[in-house]
Amino acid sequence: MTSARNPALPDFDLERYLPYRFVVLAAQLSSKLAKQYKQEFGISIPEWRVLLNVGYTKDLSIRDIEQRVSLERSKVSRAATKLEAKGFLAKQVDARDKRLLKLTLTREGTELLAKLIPIAERFQAELNQILGEDTPALHLALDRLMQGTD
Amino acid sequence: MTSARNPALPDFDLERYLPYRFVVLAAQLSSKLAKQYKQEFGISIPEWRVLLNVGYTKDLSIRDIEQRVSLERSKVSRAATKLEAKGFLAKQVDARDKRLLKLTLTREGTELLAKLIPIAERFQAELNQILGEDTPALHLALDRLMQGTD
DNA sequence: AGAAAATTATTGCACATGCAACGACTTTTC
């Protein structure tokens, strides 16, 4: 079906090409949630990730988040600035090391996150539904790839 | 480990959150290849996708590629324009339907693609190595998700 | 046939992104 018509080219099957499949699927999944968050709450994906991290760990710095979530320094910084402007988180300079920032959710930020999480959970449940008994196998494969491609 | 410190928040484990895992992994895989293509050949990801499609199917239109590769109209259009400027492909108006374009690789484009493909294959082989016997399971899971989230 | 609706590729524009440079601060080294 995807055979090469051009004799100068080797055979190649894009439909089975793993990096491609990942990118397409990831974009689909991510944008589905992104639209919901954007429309209903005005929150972008980087903002959602930052919110989540700050929500679950005390006094994170920008750098901490960068490493955990594999999100660029500058992305994290800008997301944090926006969240601060919207009143969802507070920045505070670390007294011990004044280069660092300590990020904390405000009450409003906590309330927002409490609304966002169930939506994410519901989405995950949908996916597990679709995957059925293959869910663990997928996670295993993802573990392997994450490990292997560092 | 990822337990909620904040009593107002439900528990949530980002490390096991499927959409997140996909996005991170996809970005990793994709950017690894992208850097290589960019540095050595000056080709971006959208350009590589277009190149590939045009290489393997005759007289594709912009719209055809959009649908196949789930790449935005405008992205495809701009990628095609760049590839044309670099001499890798030729645009030609379809005589039957003058709204459509017929895209074809030039000789240079074919030569380029012939160099790109082995690199992609090698990358895929690496991944299969890492996945080992779990490769089919992963593809099955991907099939399910692609189907299910349309 | 002719008007209205639909389709195709391109483009303008506002916004996101990645990277390098910067200032503020800390750690290391001599």
Next chain:
DNA sequence: GAAAAGTCGTTGCATGTGCAATAATTTTCT
């Protein structure tokens, strides 16, 4: 203890992106 090297967060800038609007064409409908 001062200078050099390193680290942290922000920002400027060139480039990429998504979306809506547009012009050119085709299809549909009366």
